[in-house]
Amino acid sequence: MEASHAAFAAPEPTVHPQPPAAGYLLRMFREYQNNSVIVAHYNYTGKLTGNKYRDGLKPVDIVFLIICLLIILENTVVLVAIWRNKKFHLPMYYLLGNLTLSDLLAGFTYMVNIVTSGANTLRLTPVLWFLREGGVFITLAASIISLLAIAIERHVTMVRMKPYQGAKRGRMFGLIGASWVVAALLGVLPITGWNCMGGLGSCSTVLPLYAKSYILFCVSVFMGVLLSIVVLYARIFHIVKSNTQRLGVGGGGGVVVPPSLRKGSARKSQKYLALLKTVTIVLGVFIACWLPLFVLLLTDVCCRPGGCAVLFKADYFLGVAIVNSLLNPIIYTLTSRDMRRAIIRLLCRHCLVTKDGHIRKIGVQFLDYSTSKTEVVSHRVEGLENTVSTGNITPSQIKALYSKVLRS
Incomplete structure (x- = not known):
């Protein structure tokens, strides 16, 4: 009887397991929408012990918001000035415009980050958290890589000596595109899987959903960018010094240099100092703004959760790095x-502008825009020196430009 009953029993349903990839994506989607993940990670790293994630905006947050507004306004003015003046529609200004745009976006994304921080952080889902932090990361990375792109362009211009406009424009757009592609790739790595969700032991304290291995990778990339900028500007300084020295001893190749041009060579030491000063400002500001954050992140990689109190002050270090976006347009x-x-x-x-389009004299030398013949000549000479100091002119161009000045 039991055998007969077993013969008519309904067969057990066949279970078709989901493919591993589909199961992983489904699990990741559920975790990215789970708000409790944020609370668990912040609690594990010890960031919930204080009142930071219970109160609203603090005075320091207001200060950083004001800095962000200044960054946005300052960079917007520069972008509008570049857009409205056709003389700036040149390849080199494309890179400056790209740097300005990335700094503007960095100020905006960090302002959004501040507004959504504090008590609002614990209301976010992981996907919103990744978007918030990733936006700041991408724009800041684009700003850093744009500094490298400018250094590369200046170096290439000095090495090739005679860049063609069409090729130069293509090179500019290539550098701009590459800077944003690299920044975007670095920024989206955590949301695509390189994070510590499901493994609290490997989590960063500064950014509790980021894996320490990812933090170490990014710091290594940015330190490599800094080293590359130093090397490129050192080579530019060496090239400018060599070219100016050749011009000072007679230009080489049996070219006779006019006596008045020889007088200009007496100022070559000033040109070296001018270039060295510019490079020192560029690198000094970059290092002063970013090195503290790099050191903090390296400390984060080495410290266990709750073991380094300085990691809970990361907002100050990030705020100092943001100041670099405020200073870049000035530099x-x-x-x-x-x-x-x-x-x-x-x-x-x-x-300040008169009816004929000139700038009124107000006692400040750099605001004097009179266009008399004498001043035009002096501006040409000064423009030559500034161009030499930035490393964007060749010895033959120096001779030709000085000849025009002397004829004037």
Whole structure:
């Protein structure tokens, strides 16, 4: 009877297991929408012991918000000045514009980060957390890589000596595209799987959902960028020094240099100092703003959760790094005579610009834009020196330009 009953029993349903990839994606999707993951990770790293994630904005947050607003306004003015002046529609200004855009976006994304931090952090889902942190990371990475792109362009210009405009424009767009592609790839790695969800032991304290291995990888990349910038500017300085010395001893190749041009060679030491000063400012500001954050992140990689109290002050270190986006436009664009003119005309057209389009004299030398014949000659000479200091001119161009100045 039992055998007969067993013969008519319904067969057990066949279970078809999901493919491993589909199961992983489904599990990842569920975890990315689970708010409790944020609480668990922040609690494990010890960041919930204080009142930071219970209170609203603090005074230091207000200060950083003001800095972000200044970054946005400052870089917007520079972008508008570049867009409205056709003389800036040149390849080299494309890189400066890209740097300005990345700094503007860095200020905006960090402002969003501040507003959604504190008590709002614990209300986020992991996917929103990754988008918040990834946005700041991508824009800051784009800013850093843009500095490297500018150094590469200046170095290539000095090495090739005679860049063609078409090739130079293509090279500019290639550098700009590469900077954003690399920054985007670095920024999306955590949300695509390189994170510590499911493995609390490998989590960063500064960024509790990021894996320490990812933090170490990114710091290594950025330190490599810094080293590359140092090497490129050192080579540029060496090339400019060599070219100016050849010009000072007679130009080489039996070329006779006019006596008035020889007088200019007496100022070559000043040119070296000018270039060295510019490079020192560029690298000094970059290192001063970013090195503290790099050191903090390396400390994060080495410390166990809750073992280093300084890691809970990471907002200050990131705020200092953001200041670099405030200073970049000043260093790379506002030190340009033409850019200063364009920005002054844009902001103070009614108070400083005369009816004939000149800038009123107000006792400041760099605001004097008179176009008399004598001043045009002096501006050409000064422009030559500035161009030499940035490493974007060849010895033959120096001779030709000085000849034009002397004829004037």
